[in-house]
Amino acid sequence: MHLLPKFDYYEPRDIGEACKLLSQLKGSARIIAGGTDLLVNMKKGLLAPRSLVGIGKIPGISEIEPVNGGISIGAHLIIQKLVEFDLIRKKLSVLSRAASVLGSPLVRNRATIGGNIVNARPAADLPPPLIAMGARVRLKSRRQEREVPLDRFFRGPGETVIKPGEILTHIVIDALPPFTGGDYIKLMHRRSLEIAIVAVASRITLDGPDGVIRDGRIILSSVAPKAIRAVRAEKALIGERPSEGLFEHAGQIAATECTPIDDIRGGAGYRCSMVGVLTKRTLSGALREAKGQ
Amino acid sequence: MKKLITLIVNKRAFEVAVEPNRTLAQVLREDLGFLGTKVGCGIGDCGACTVVVDGRPVNSCLVLAVQVNGSEITTIEGVSEGAELHPVQEAFVEYGAIQCGFCTSGMILSAKTLLDRNSNPSEPEIRAALSGNLCRCTGYQKIVEAVHAAAGMMKK
Numbered sequence: 001m002h003l004l005p006k007f008d009y010y011e012p013r014d015i016g017e018a019c020k021l022l023s024q025l026k027g028s029a030r031i032i033a034g035g036t037d038l039l040v041n042m043k044k045g046l047l048a049p050r051s052l053v054g055i056g057k058i059p060g061i062s063e064i065e066p067v068n069g070g071i072s073i074g075a076h077l078i079i080q081k082l083v084e085f086d087l088i089r090k091k092l093s094v095l096s097r098a099a100s101v102l103g104s105p106l107v108r109n110r111a112t113i114g115g116n117i118v119n120a121r122p123a124a125d126l127p128p129p130l131i132a133m134g135a136r137v138r139l140k141s142r143r144q145e146r147e148v149p150l151d152r153f154f155r156g157p158g159e160t161v162i163k164p165g166e167i168l169t170h171i172v173i174d175a176l177p178p179f180t181g182g183d184y185i186k187l188m189h190r191r192s193l194e195i196a197i198v199a200v201a202s203r204i205t206l207d208g209p210d211g212v213i214r215d216g217r218i219i220l221s222s223v224a225p226k227a228i229r230a231v232r233a234e235k236a237l238i239g240e241r242p243s244e245g246l247f248e249h250a251g252q253i254a255a256t257e258c259t260p261i262d263d264i265r266g267g268a269g270y271r272c273s274m275v276g277v278l279t280k281r282t283l284s285g286a287l288r289e290a291k292g293q
Numbered sequence: 294m295k296k297l298i299t300l301i302v303n304k305r306a307f308e309v310a311v312e313p314n315r316t317l318a319q320v321l322r323e324d325l326g327f328l329g330t331k332v333g334c335g336i337g338d339c340g341a342c343t344v345v346v347d348g349r350p351v352n353s354c355l356v357l358a359v360q361v362n363g364s365e366i367t368t369i370e371g372v373s374e375g376a377e378l379h380p381v382q383e384a385f386v387e388y389g390a391i392q393c394g395f396c397t398s399g400m401i402l403s404a405k406t407l408l409d410r411n412s413n414p415s416e417p418e419i420r421a422a423l424s425g426n427l428c429r430c431t432g433y434q435k436i437v438e439a440v441h442a443a444a445g446m447m448k449k
């Protein structure tokens with residue numbers, strides 16, 4: 001049976017206390033949110049932190065709130081709530097779609113959005129739609145508070161710009177322009193409890209109901225050390241009138257922008273081909289949503 | 294160092310002193326004797342350890358007992374009313390949805406939570422709600438039929 005190594009457990013009651021505690025414990029402490037990533041790693045013997053700091057009792061970091069037309073999401077919000085909440089389903093349907101295919105219902109009832117971001121797995125489900133919608137993360141430490149755009153947060157597998165002592169408190173998404181839509185498709189060997197073979201999130205903003213594409217984003221997941229933007233494919237969209245042919249073309253470009261590896265879930269060549277297919281499909285889905293269909 | 298926590302299990306409050314590295318599954322089984330909660334994989338993959346915490350089914354092998362201090366927990370022992378089985382339990386027996394029984398506690402708790410929220414689930418909704426609970430015996434079909442039948446029984 002998997003047993004957990006020993007550790008001390010702290011449960012700060014507010015964010016100030018948490019920051020103070022983390023700075024006192026220096027590198028020996030880890031934050032525990034839902035624990036669905038951390039406890040697995042500890043049970044497998046990959047990690048043995050001396051102390052864990054539970055952030056579940058800190059007020060103000062588990063809510064979804066509208067702010068100036070945009071949305072602020074507390075880092076400790078469980079992923080199932082992204083599936084359930086009307087505000088997210090209506091205003092950020094691409095995020096609730098991605099949340100609905102993460103792990104299993106049991107995992108989603110514990111796992112948090114903050115944990116999904118900070119663990120920085122190359123195949124994590126929530127970063128792609130969040131990057132597509134221009135999310136920023138708010139990081140708080142004893143000395144300062146800063147905001148980092150999510151597409152500059154990741155460095156590589158398991159690595160981010162977060163510093164020891166910093167807590168991710170909120171994910172902020174500004175008001176989206178009108179005629180914006182998004183889509184996320186995760187290719188899996190089965191429908192639940194599965195990590196993506198390839199996943200793509202796309203977002204399109206039109207300059208009018210039948211207008212040209214003003215902004216387009218394509219985020220590829222599971223095909224590089226971190227979620228990446230298919231920058232050249234995105235460029236090919238701007239100023240163009242949306243069409244099947246255009247999306248096909250963007251997919252072909254995107255397939256050349258990824259650097260997947262061969263592993264048990266799929267070969268690199270297959271993954272590149274699927275990037276092309278999913279890019280086209282998610283762009284079509286994003287277009288339908290942008291037009292309000 | 295041990296921490297003193299309170300767990301409200303099946304509507305009864307228990308005060309226990311636990312080491313922080315003990316999971317909810319371990320404390321329920323080893324300290325409180327709720328052996329209906331099973332442990333299969335220990336890492337979130339199988340759902341045998343499913344219990345309901347504050348209304349939501351979770352993998353108790355991936356929850357520290359100290360994290361749920363003060364929470365209301367339902368284990369399989371809390372599903373029947375005395376000797377009277379819950380409709381989901383009755384249906385599982387009637388439809389042959391139990392073979393070895395190792396997945397059953399978790400299956401029933403996931404199914405019961407679904408039916409508490411949605412009294413008339415479709416087949417895809419049933420399969421999705423149970424998708425974190427693996428069964429190596431039944432092939433799932435009888436389980437899905439049992440949940441469907443339980444929904445009918447609960448409406449009467």
Ligand SMILES: Cc1cc2nc3c(=O)[nH]c(=O)nc-3n(C[C@H](O)[C@H](O)[C@H](O)COP(=O)(O)OP(=O)(O)OC[C@H]3O[C@@H](n4cnc5c(N)ncnc54)[C@H](O)[C@@H]3O)c2cc1C
Pocket residue numbers: 030031032033034035036037038039040055075076079101102103104107110111112113114115116117118119123124125126166167168169193194195196336337338
């Ligand atoms: C069976 C199973 C299936 C899974 N399937 C998927 C899947 O399909 N897709 C997917 O993306 N993931 C999956 N996961 C991984 C995991 O569940 C998710 O990544 C989850 O979102 C992690 O969140 P958590 O709250 O449990 O994080 P934790 O395990 O609590 O923490 C993860 C890491 O983030 C740090 N951290 C957490 N919160 C903060 C914060 N607010 N500030 C700073 N640091 C923080 C922790 O210190 C830790 O290093 C799966 C896990 C399991 C067990």
Ligand code: FES
Pocket residue numbers: 331332333334335336337338339340341342343352353354355
């Ligand atoms: S024992 Fe908890 S999920 Fe398998």
Ligand code: FES
Pocket residue numbers: 390391392393394395396397427428429430431
């Ligand atoms: S009855 Fe044996 S695992 Fe389900």
